[in-house]
Amino acid sequence: MVLNLKILPQSSFGFPGYRGLQEFVIIPFYNYESNQSNYFGIKDWGISLQYGAEFARTTLSVAPDDLTTDNSELDLNTSLYLLSIAKRLGNHSLSARYTPGYQKEFIFKTGESIIINDTTTQSLQANYNYKELFGLGYSYNFNEQFNAGLTMRFFSQDFNREIVKPVFGDTLYLVREAINEKISTGSIDIGLDYILNKQLQFRIASINLLNFEDQLTNTEFQGIELNLNRGALLTASYFPLELLNFHLLYETTNSFQAGVTGHTKGFIYGLTAFHDYYQEPFIAGVLPAVGYRTDLFEILLSAVKYFSDRYTNASYSKFFDEGINNIINNSYSFDKIVLSMAVNISGKPEKKVELIDIEITREIYPSFYDLYIDQPIAYGNVVNISGKPVTVIPSVKIEGVTDDQIQSPPQTIAPGDTVVVPFFVIIPDKYANEKTFLSYADFFISVTPLQPDAQLQKATLINSINSWDGNVANLRYFIKKDMEFSMNYSKNILSRNKSFLDTIPSPLLPFHKAQIIFNEFAKLIVYVSDPRATAEYVQFPKQTLDLKGGDCDDLSVLYSSLLESVGVQTALVDYKGDGEIRHVNVLVNTGLNPEQARLITTNDKKYFIRKDESGKDQVWIPVETTSLSNFNEAWNIGVEKFNREAIENLGLAKSKIEIIDVY
Amino acid sequence: MKNILTYLLISASAFVFYSCDKPAPTELFDDSENEFEIELLNKDFDNHYFTSGSDTSGITQDITRLTNLISVSGIKITSANRTTEFSLAQAIFFKRSEPIKYQNGRLLAYKTATPGTIKFNSVEARIVPYRIKYRDNGAPKDTLVGNKYLLYNIFGGFPDPFYFNYNSNVSFEFDPFLPGEDISFNIPTPHQINGFVDLKGSKLSKNLEAALNWNATGPGKVSVVIGLMRPGQQQSIPVYKFKAPDNGKLNIPGRYLNQLPLDRFEKIVFTFVRSFEGYHGNVNNDLLVSSQSIHSIVIDIP
Numbered sequence: 025m026v027l028n029l030k031i032l033p034q035s036s037f038g039f040p041g042y043r044g045l046q047e048f049v050i051i052p053f054y055n056y057e058s059n060q061s062n063y064f065g066i067k068d069w070g071i072s073l074q075y076g077a078e079f080a081r082t083t084l085s086v087a088p089d090d091l092t093t094d095n096s097e098l099d100l101n102t103s104l105y106l107l108s109i110a111k112r113l114g115n116h117s118l119s120a121r122y123t124p125g126y127q128k129e130f131i132f133k134t135g136e137s138i139i140i141n142d143t144t145t146q147s148l149q150a151n152y153n154y155k156e157l158f159g160l161g162y163s164y165n166f167n168e169q170f171n172a173g174l175t176m177r178f179f180s181q182d183f184n185r186e187i188v189k190p191v192f193g194d195t196l197y198l199v200r201e202a203i204n205e206k207i208s209t210g211s212i213d214i215g216l217d218y219i220l221n222k223q224l225q226f227r228i229a230s231i232n233l234l235n236f237e238d239q240l241t242n243t244e245f246q247g248i249e250l251n252l253n254r255g256a257l258l259t260a261s262y263f264p265l266e267l268l269n270f271h272l273l274y275e276t277t278n279s280f281q282a283g284v285t286g287h288t289k290g291f292i293y294g295l296t297a298f299h300d301y302y303q304e305p306f307i308a309g310v311l312p313a314v315g316y317r318t319d320l321f322e323i324l325l326s327a328v329k330y331f332s333d334r335y336t337n338a339s340y341s342k343f344f345d346e347g348i349n350n351i352i353n354n355s356y357s358f359d360k361i362v363l364s365m366a367v368n369i370s371g372k373p374e375k376k377v378e379l380i381d382i383e384i385t386r387e388i389y390p391s392f393y394d395l396y397i398d399q400p401i402a403y404g405n406v407v408n409i410s411g412k413p414v415t416v417i418p419s420v421k422i423e424g425v426t427d428d429q430i431q432s433p434p435q436t437i438a439p440g441d442t443v444v445v446p447f448f449v450i451i452p453d454k455y456a457n458e459k460t461f462l463s464y465a466d467f468f469i470s471v472t473p474l475q476p477d478a479q480l481q482k483a484t485l486i487n488s489i490n491s492w493d494g495n496v497a498n499l500r501y502f503i504k505k506d507m508e509f510s511m512n513y514s515k516n517i518l519s520r521n522k523s524f525l526d527t528i529p530s531p532l533l534p535f536h537k538a539q540i541i542f543n544e545f546a547k548l549i550v551y552v553s554d555p556r557a558t559a560e561y562v563q564f565p566k567q568t569l570d571l572k573g574g575d576c577d578d579l580s581v582l583y584s585s586l587l588e589s590v591g592v593q594t595a596l597v598d599y600k601g602d603g604e605i606r607h608v609n610v611l612v613n614t615g616l617n618p619e620q621a622r623l624i625t626t627n628d629k630k631y632f633i634r635k636d637e638s639g640k641d642q643v644w645i646p647v648e649t650t651s652l653s654n655f656n657e658a659w660n661i662g663v664e665k666f667n668r669e670a671i672e673n674l675g676l677a678k679s680k681i682e683i684i685d686v687y
Numbered sequence: 688m689k690n691i692l693t694y695l696l697i698s699a700s701a702f703v704f705y706s707c708d709k710p711a712p713t714e715l716f717d718d719s720e721n722e723f724e725i726e727l728l729n730k731d732f733d734n735h736y737f738t739s740g741s742d743t744s745g746i747t748q749d750i751t752r753l754t755n756l757i758s759v760s761g762i763k764i765t766s767a768n769r770t771t772e773f774s775l776a777q778a779i780f781f782k783r784s785e786p787i788k789y790q791n792g793r794l795l796a797y798k799t800a801t802p803g804t805i806k807f808n809s810v811e812a813r814i815v816p817y818r819i820k821y822r823d824n825g826a827p828k829d830t831l832v833g834n835k836y837l838l839y840n841i842f843g844g845f846p847d848p849f850y851f852n853y854n855s856n857v858s859f860e861f862d863p864f865l866p867g868e869d870i871s872f873n874i875p876t877p878h879q880i881n882g883f884v885d886l887k888g889s890k891l892s893k894n895l896e897a898a899l900n901w902n903a904t905g906p907g908k909v910s911v912v913i914g915l916m917r918p919g920q921q922q923s924i925p926v927y928k929f930k931a932p933d934n935g936k937l938n939i940p941g942r943y944l945n946q947l948p949l950d951r952f953e954k955i956v957f958t959f960v961r962s963f964e965g966y967h968g969n970v971n972n973d974l975l976v977s978s979q980s981i982h983s984i985v986i987d988i989p
Binding site for chain 1: 709711716718721723726727729942943947
């Protein structure tokens with residue numbers, strides 16, 4: 025729905041007949057006359073044209089008395105009446121039209137003759153041509169009930185006339201001379217639509233509200249200009265059924281139109297009868313129309329049938345006394361057949377779904393790069409407004425985090441249903457922002473891949489790359505992050521101990537690797553707790569080695585990463601504590617089976633049996649990574665803490681302690 | 688989308704190109720009751736005898752190609768709110784074998800003849816000299832071309848007891864001097880014409896407009912001759928002749944008056960003429976018989 029525009033001397037008469045406000049005006053932005061508020065439902069661009077044939081009846085005799093006889097022949101003229109283009113920008117609508125066929129020409133003998141050469145008489149002629157050149161329209165859709173708009177139309181009036189002009193020098197001569205004057209005229213009108221509901225709609229519009237025109241300078245042409253009487257028009261449309269709608273249009277010039285329209289399965293039809301104050305008989309004519317339309321195009325075949333005889337010959341006196349008020353509908357207009365075609369070439373498909381709301385379910389920790397593939401960051405309520413089942417593709421783009429929209433799995437929504445749609449995201453590997461900031465996430469719902477039907481924006485907290493949510497299970501993201509660095513670092517250590525390792529039986533290699541690597545980095549690192557004991561900051565392995573220090577989280581991440589990078593399986597032990605600061609250390613899988621445990625220790629309290637990732641029972645040893653003197657001491661401390669809290673205090677049974685496999 | 692748009696634009700442009708026909712015009716026939724023909728009677732205001740047509744009103748004279756003429760007129764002249772009426776009857780017969788020429792050889796007129804006795808309404812016409820004035824090589828000349836038959840009545844039967852009867856007949860009788868049959872017939876006369884002139888504007892402002900009205904009688908035409916009179920002179924110089932339907936009104940477009948050198952003239956004369964006329968004769972329609980009602984209105988040019 026949209027806006028309003030009305031025109032100059034064209035009043036409200038349009039070739040397709042009056043068709044009301046909604047329902048039938050999805051596309052026809054071209055027809056300012058019957059669409060004064062310039063309402064049209066295109067999404068983007070629209071092009072239309074009107075092409076037609078005019079049935080001019082030429083009398084074979086020009087005598088006035090002969091006009092009532094059938095002494096005439098039919099002359100068929102085809103014209104391009106109109107070409108228009110429209111563009112919609114949100115609630116704004118713009119249209120322009122070029123109207124080469126909106127013109128009326130009168131030719132006649134002026135009644136003045138000159139006798140020359142004693143006996144020869146020459147009659148003088150004139151022609152007056154009235155044209156609507158082009159029009160511009162703008163409208164604004166305030167809400168579902170109100171549209172307002174304006175139209176500007178531009179006209180030219182071209183007057184040509186031969187006269188006899190006396191010229192006196194030494195002698196007097198009569199000179200036959202052609203005089204002409206062309207004046208430009210324009211008119212601006214406004215209109216307002218009120219859509220009470222789907223059944224009742226109203227419109228009010230001005231007629232010739234603001235007129236501007238060149239001043240006519242030649243007195244020979246005074247009195248024949250277009251009449252620009254001001255007025256207003258009121259319309260009411262009643263839509264009780266799709267098959268039958270009623271329209272009434274009244275102009276304050278005491279003209280009116282009454283019409284019925286309807287549509288079914290894309291076929292549209294209508295019949296408008298019009299009374300024109302300036303024409304006879306009382307019902308001057310009818311405009312039948314049939315057509316077919318979709319959301320993409322409309323084609324309409326309409327006709328204008330006048331109930332009075334129309335001839336190409338007419339009385340000059342009547343013309344001079346009455347003039348014309350309307351270029352395309354006046355006492356001298358002929359019956360017509362007009363083909364109107366309009367195409368909606370919008371690149372924007374019809375909106376099928378609405379995104380009602382978005383609920384952000386979690387903060388974003390960029391280190392958890394694949395966590396959000398399984399766990400949505402937000403949920404949206406999406407409603408299907410199309411009347412057909414649609415499959416929607418949710419997607420999200422986070423400013424400063426993702427370069428592109430990250431699509432989530434598609435979902436099919438039944439007509440009218442509202443569905444909660446999850447939004448997943450993947451953090452790019454290259455993300456390295458070490459600061460926490462507030463960003464915006466754009467959530468999209470698309471029916472077709474290229475064009476979102478709906479979107480919403482929400483503020484989202486983006487944590488730094490080192491932020492951690494306190495869930496020990498999520499430390500694995502820090503462990504994996506620098507895996508290439510860790511592998512290089514561990515291999516470098518192991519290669520320096522190659523001679524020793526070469527003497528070690530292969531079943532004991534994981535244990536000794538764990539021992540050698542621990543002892544090497546322990547020499548470089550000191551334990552440093554987080555500032556203000558925060559548990560939300562975790563260093564990546566390289567950062568810990570570069571900084572030469574870290575807390576339990578950082579050291580466990582470092583040691584686990586170094587071992588995992590050379591094939592030694594690890595797990596994290598989460599000591600949740602009771603109101604105390606949580607603690608983390610590492611379990612190392614020695615790769616030994618229970619019978620081989622004696623190869624590393626005879627103290628069966630220094631290890632425990634746990635299944636590996638393939639389900640085999642193997643010997644695991646706890647290592648306290650904050651004990652940085654040497655491996656054996658770290659093992660002993662780890663064993664002591666594990667036995668006390670996990671086993672003796674039933675920490676595992678009470679779930680106060682949790683063992684989390686890194687992989 | 689771009690392809691579709693391009694295709695549509697090209698198609699639409701082609702459509703416009705091939706559809707440049709325009710709706711049929713309406714041809715208006717003039718029933719404005721201001722239809723007229725205009726004839727320039729005198730382009731040289733110093734030569735009284737130029738005319739482009741055969742005027743029989745007595746207002747202008749063109750005798751270069753004039754046929755033999757029998758003319759009766761009821762004349763009314765209104766000047767300074769006074770109206771004078773008189774009647775006029777005349778007959779002129781030319782001898783085609785005796786042309787009168789300008790010095791450069793161009794035909795000016797023919798000598799006239801008086802071959803018998805002529806009576807109008809049983810009143811014998813007097814035979815009087817027939818002189819014409821013209822300008823030859825810039826010099827005014829006055830020459831006698833012969834005689835003509837004449838009756839006129841200015842003051843109740845003086846000097847001739849000839850009365851022009853409107854909407855009636857004037858009897859004509861011809862008794863030749865040489866042996867031959869007498870000729871007699873009736874000349875029908877038109878209704879009297881009574882004109883009215885509404886002259887607005889001024890010559891200084893060059894916005895003169897004249898609305899003419901007269902008593903209409905329906906079919907036929909009325910001629911209106913516009914003439915100008917110099918200060919102190921009683922004879923007008925005819926300028927235009929308008930011929931219009933006898934519908935009682937004629938608006939003279941201002942341009943016909945305002946382009947004239949009115950500063951040289953004191954008065955303007957509108958002469959309304961309603962006439963019957965017909966040609967007679969076995970060869971070349973060599974006799975024009977006419978009767979007319981004439982009303983001249985003399986107005987000071989505002």
